[in-house]
Every structure is written in structure tokens, then in C-alpha cells.
Amino acid sequence: MADIVIINPRFEPSYWGMDHLLPFMGKAANLPVACLPLLAALTPEEHTVTLIDENAEEIDFERCAKADLVAMTGMSVQRFRMKEILGELKERGCFVAIGGPWITVQEDYFDDEPADVIFIGEAEETWPQFLKEWKQGLHQYRYEQADKTDMSKVPTPRFDMLDMKKYAFGSIQFSRGCPFQCEFCDIIVTFGRRPRIKTNAQVIAELEAIRKTGLRIAFVVDDNLIGNKKAIKEVLREVIVWQRQNGYPLSLFTEASIDLADDAELMDLMVEANFIATFIGIESPSEDSLRETKKFQNVRSGGTLLEKVHRIQNAGMEVWCGMIMGFDSDDAGIFDRQVEFIQQSRISFSMSGMLSAIPKTPLHARLEAEGRLDPADRSEFGTNVIPLKMSREELLEGYFEVLNRLYEPQAYFDRTDALFLDPNFDYGITSKKRWWKISRRWFLSEMQCAVEGLGLFARLMKNVPEAELRQEYRKRFKRFIKVHRRPGLVLFYVFHMAMHYHTWKMAKAMSSRSQQLVNSF
Template sequence: MARICLINPRFPTSFWGLNHALPLLGKKANMPVLALPTLAGLTPPGHEVVLIDENVEDLDLDALDAFDIVGLTGMSVQRDRMLELLVELRARGIFVVVGGPWVSVAELWFEPGLIDVAFIGEAEETWPRFLEEWAEGRHASRYEQAEKTDMTRVPTPRYDLVPFRHYAMGCVQTSRGCPFQCEFCDIIVIFGRRPRIKTAEQVVAEVDAQYRLGARVVFLVDDNFIGNKKAAKVILRALIEWQHANGYPVALFTEASLDLAEDEELMRLMTEAGLVAVFIGIESPDEAALRETKKYQNVRGSLEDRIRRIQEEGLEVYAGMIVGFDSDDPGVFDRQFEFLGRSRIVGAMAGMLSAIPKTPLYERLEAEGRLDNAAADDPNIATNIIPLGMSREELRDGWVGLMERLYDAENYFARYDALFVEGRLPLGTAKMTWLRRHRPLSYLKVQVLTILAAIVILARVWADPRTRPYRPTYARHLRRLLAARRPPRYLFQFAWKCALHLHLAVLTRRMALRETALVNT
């Protein structure tokens, strides 16, 4: 039988990585990558499996000589580190297998001879088959499933191999696939447009397992949690029962499409299940851009009205935004900034449009001669598209300027006040109401622990020398929050927003000053 080491390569500093905020939270990484424990769970008994996440522990290359198989996963943002590791592993003569999102869409990016076996797409069927064939000395060099995975038959990942104490949050995948057809998205290429969903029992078991191992925040990391609304409601009702049985020990959030705003029952179930936030791909306030990229679910009425409906149900909206669509002109940066202010979206992640291999966008731009893949690795460009409505330099400078304005402390906390203080977002109301009625002692315990956690984070924020320029703004908005006499959970939310702001502001400022390469993730 085989000794197997599965590695998640180190991420570069990125917006989603929360690198500058993590020390304030006492953590080493944002969240674990599910590929590793999932593959471990698919590995037949008898094999030894070791998981290494470079984001939370150092990699001892010499120790890898003792393994029969070394596996790498990775997304596009990890591709440079993947290449470094592959070159080193090849020089050592180590047997290497590679899977994950990047090799699935850019198989030809990897030089011949660097990989012994490539896994394209899902691997629930191909990984066990490979191990069987490897043991018999007859494995292939490439595996790709003919059919999509039946998610109801996926075993529970080996979460016991994941050091949850090092991560800011856990993550559980409840489904794969998305019914929409956004031109730039690789999800529909890898996982398809028909959502495939785990049973409610599977989801609850995974949330429970991560809770038992120390996770207190869990991201339901779906391509679109509400891709099948009927199934999502079944899962939410099961999560509500679990939260009631355990006293709401876990906060949840997820990714969803904007049509969430059209289903009041679904939003109510989400808040009752302990969800506090949802990430939504808004992309643009301009209808022409949304239609261009086939984001039709976002043009069924007022964007701002629909966002506000979600917020009023108690779900904070984090928004994904994109600049660089064909219809975008230099005025798009002002329009995005003003839209996000009106929409009271504090956590806005703006990026330059990039074309991922195999997506409809990539194929269209390639046919039009508007791709420059080398530019994606250029630290001064960071996208492979050639825009229509402006030069690449105008796109770059406008994007960096937009982020500087979004993450300016005054602008950032003005949006915070509009949502949490003046707007009085009903954050966690369903949870706290239930606890007060059914478990009054737990209710008091949660209040005390929430205040203590907020104080610890705020103390770290104030002690960090990088926050010196922002402390007057933090202090002024903290006083406004306290004067509004919001419950303790809002104090914790404020502390988290300070940590998030520091990360966003530091990263953006360094890019604006050209102290670091552009980070378009």
C-alpha cells in the first residue's frame, strides 16, 4: 500500500487571503482547502495519507522522499508556487500527481515531464481507480471522469486530518454546479450547470464534524448555495434543527446569486440557520455589462432594491465586482464606487476582468485576438484581457484608484455606519431571540464571550503599528456604534471589520505605491 502526501501550495498575498488581518485574529490562514481532506476521505483503507497545507505549516522537502505518491492541488493564483514545487519534486525523482482547478482548465500550461499523473475535473471515481491501478503497476498518465459525481454518495472528508485551530473558518461544500451562464466563470466548465447536491444529513454531519474539531465559523463554500432553492431549504431546515440542538455554536455564511432576494422564505430560513452573510457576484451596476457577460439574473429589477431586501432580512452582503467589460468606459470606476456606497456594501471585492482558459470569455477573446496570457503574470498589468473601452493602463490605474477609494478608512466606515448603525441591520437576531427564549444561560454566556472576543481583537488592532494612520477613524466610528447602543455582537462585527479594513488598506496602498506587484485576486 502507498504512503501518500497531499499538498496545498502556499498562496501569495491576496485580497481573499486576508494575510494582513490574520495575525489580529490569531490565525495562520483563511480557510482549509477542501480538496485535501476530500481526497483523503476517498482513499481506500490501508493507505497512509498525510495532509500538508503550506499556508499553516512549513514544507520539509527532504521528508517527501519517504512518500510513494505526492499530490498537489491548486487554483490559478497558486500556479507559480505549484511550478516551483513541481520542479523541485522532479529533480528529486518523486512520483507526482496533480489535480484541482488550475490543471483542469490549463492542462497544457504544465511542461511535459513535470507531472506523472494529471487529474482533470472531479476525482471521486478516478482517484480510487488510480490507486488500484498504481498498486498493480499499470496506471494511466491522465484521468478524467466521464460522468459528474453523485454528491449524495461522496464520503465525509477526513476532517480529522485538518488543524482547524489555525484557520479563521471552516468550510463545507453542499453542492457543485451553477444553473447560470456567466461568460467569465469556470465553475460551469468544471462542474456544469446542473447543481448536484449533498443530502441534508451529509451537510449536517460535516458541519458537526468541523464544530467538534474547533471550527466556530463555517463557510458553505458552494458555487451557488441556492442553485437549487428547494434542496437548499431542506438543508437549511436540517441546519436549524442542529443549531437548536447545540445552542447555535456555529456562525455560517455562503455564496449565492442575487435572485435570493426574490424568495422571502429562503432568506428567513438562512437567518434561522445561523447565516449572517452572503457573498454575491454583483459584478457591475451597468446593465450593458451584465448583459454582455450573460449575468441575466442580475437584470431582473433594481440591483439596489434587491440588495437592500437581503440586508433587511439580516444578511450582510459581500459583493464581487469586476471592471474591464467591453462596455466599460473610464467612468465605470466612479459608477462602481457610488453604487457600492448607495448599496451599503462594506466588504466589496473589485477585480479586473480576466479570462480563465476554457471559459466562454476566453474562447471569445481568443477568437477576437484580444488575449495576452503573458500579461497575466506581468506585475504591472495582472490581467490577460485587452479591453475595448480603455487602454490596459487606464484599466489598471482606474482599478487601483477604485480600490484606494473603497478602502479609504473614512469611506469604508461610512458604508459600515450606513448598514450597521443607521441601517440597524438585524444581525444574528433569529439566533439571539431563540437563545434568549430557550437557553437564557447560554444567551448570557454568548453575550459575555462575544464582548471578550471583540475586546481581544480590538486590542490587537490598536497595538498593531500598521493601524496608526487609521486609529482616529476607527475610534470615531467605534464611539458612534457604542452611542447607538447596539448589542454586543455588533461590537464583534466592528472589530472584525477593522481587521478586514487593515488587510484591504495595506494591500491596496502597497500596490498604489508600486511597493508590490498588482494582486488581481
């Protein structure tokens, strides 16, 4: 039997980290990374496992030093902290295993102070294999599965091993993989282009596990939920049945490609399953940029990008998006075009960033061959890509300009209210059914959301130091409650206020260089 500690390092302040928002909600982190509770579920019962998410609690290095094995995961944005943790663990004589997205694309990154074991790619097969070999004293240094994981065999994550009250949202997974070929994306490198999906029974078991934590909102972390439309429709039908039988205990949001707008049945099923929002990689309003990066799904027929965004919103889901600046065809005019598109699209949350080349992606290989990669691990320009039609200084300053213009209060609330102040606007199941007729559970949840929303608004009024922002928030809230009377919608609108404060503060801090520069906001 082994005593195992598994660590997820803290993230640097970022758009999705919600660092300036979470204190208002009384939460330590936005959501748990999917791998921690999954690795715990994959560990044979003969071993003991302790999960440490540094975003929710401090790492107890004394505890780690007593463990037989310390495992650590991490994404590209966590790599600097991963190095610091690895150094501390090795200094204490820990046996360390490293896996996750970053080491999968950059295997030699930790060679200066190497781990004892590394895992490349998925680990549903290799993690149990390693533990068996380690017990026998025969473990290897490098593990990589010969085949992609059979998702029908993935166990239900052990959410019970995390203090879920510390998180704002839950996280669950229906599928892996994406059928598209975007040049800059590492998803197809890690998970492949053939979408693999869990069985209906697995999905329902995972929903039940999240429901037991008491959380009411969960992020479906699939990189493209609709990669296999036929298969996901069958899953969604089962989710709808589960939601109805249980009084709709969960509101869901996810990531999907823009071709969702071309499938009315699929949008309808998602809304019936109570998906309230979806993140979409729009990337650019420039068709030349989209074709250049092989984002062909964004330039297909069936309407403009703007029309498709509005179609999804009108179906009953809010759209969040990812936008990128610095493609080869982008010149200095792209910054105005980005802002104009976001304003017209009625998208509150845009994770805007500069093009970055991740190792092992087609983009990285192409730019390396062209001699257009900055070798610095932490570039002063925020990206390792050297653009073609503008200087690096122009790209960085344009990036700051876009962030500040998007999250200037007037611009932010104008596009938010263009959606929210439509008297017919609502999302998820309440866009289809009267909220007081859905279920007793839902009725009580509406009341709870209203109380929480008013509490969050009060905390904003008390703790936001900028008087002009507090005044703007009061003005916008008064306009909102004159239009909408659904109690639960109060929390979502006030959340948009709190998210504005986070993004506004991030944009100001980065552009003034009072905070560490992060790309993709």
C-alpha cells in the first residue's frame, strides 16, 4: 500500500481564474480541475490518496515529505509554479511523478531537475499500470498509452475527496476529442480528432455525484461537447430525463463549436437539459485569419458569425467566446474589428488573447521552421509568436487596447444589456417554461438565487472601492429589475457585474504592468 499525494498547482491571475470576483462570492477557486478527482478514482483501493488543489488550499509540504509518492499535474499556464513545487519536493526527498497537458507537449521542460516518473497524454491505463510496477520496484521513467482512453471505462470522479464548498462551480466531463484541425490547438494533439464519449449511465452517475456536493452549477469541461453530434444528442436526451425527474437540480455550461448554430434540434436539446451558456472559439472576425489557421468550421455557409451567435442566444443560451489577435493576416486594423464584433455580438465575456504557439501543434512546427518563435519561456511580449504585419510592440499594445475598451463599463454593460434587457430574454429551461411551474425544487432554488444575488450585490456596493463603478452597477441593476421579475435571474445578472469588476481590474493592472502579464487574459 502506498500513501499518495496528488497536487494541482495554483494558477496565475487570469480571466477564467476570476481572482477579483471569488472573494465577493466567498469562494477560494472557480472550479476543480477534472484530473484530481479522476486520478483518485483510478487509484486502486489498497492505496491512500490525498488531493491538494493549491487554488483552494496551501500545499502542506511536510505532509508531502511523509508520502511515498507525490504526483503533480499542470497546464501550460501553471508551468512556472510547477517548477517551484518540483524543486521544493525534490529538496525534501520526495518521489515525484508529473503528468498533465504541459509535460505532454513539452517533455523536457523539467529536465534541469527531473521528476522520477512522467506521464504523457491520457493516464487512465498508465496510472494504474505505474502503481502496480512501482509496488514491484520495476517502474519505468516514461509512460504513454498506446491508444486513446476508452471513455466507456472511465470511472466516476471522486468529488467526495475535495472540499467542494470552496468552489464556485462543479466540473464534469461527457467526452474528449474534437474533429476539427485548428492550427494553434493542442487539444487534438492530446486527445485526438475522433470524439470519444461516455455512456449515458456514466454521465448520469457523474451528474449525481456533482448533485451530492450541493453545487447547483457545473461546467461540462469537454473541449467540444458537440464533436459527435449524433452521440451527444442521445446523451442529452438522458440528461433531460434526469433533470426532469430530479426537478432540474443543475444548471450547466460548456464549450462547443459555432456549428451548433446550424442544428436547431441540438440547441433545443441543450436548452431542455438546462445548459445556460456555451463558450465558443470564434477567434476572429477576419475570414482570412480563420482560413489561415484552418478554422474552417467558422467560415461555413449558413450565415455570418454574428448571425450564428445571435441564433444560439435566441435559442436560450448565453454565448461566451475566445478571440485571438496576431494571426499572419492581421494588421493593426484587427483591434478595432475585434472590439466592434464583440459589441455587436452581445457577448459579455470574451477571453481575448494574442496568438501563442504551443509545442507539438502544427502552428509551433510552422513558425519554428520560419524562425518566428521567441525562445524565452516567459516572453516580455506575452507570446512566443513573432507576428508578420505588425511589430511585437504593436501587437502587445493593441492587445491592451482591446482589453481596456471591451471592459470599460459603458461598453461592457451596453453589450450585456443588449441581451439581458430584452424582456423576452432568458436561458436554459426557464426560456421554455415558467419558472414557478418547473418543480418545487426549482421554485425554492429561485428564491435562494434571489437572496444570493442580492447578497452579492450588497457586497459589491460595500467592497468595490471605485465610487464610479458602484454608481454604474446601481444604475444598471435598477434598469434590470424594471425589466425582469424572475428571482433567479437576479443572481446571474449580478454575477455579470462581479465578473465585470474582475475583468476591468485585470485589464487595468496588466496594461499598467502592475500585474504579471498573462496571455488569453
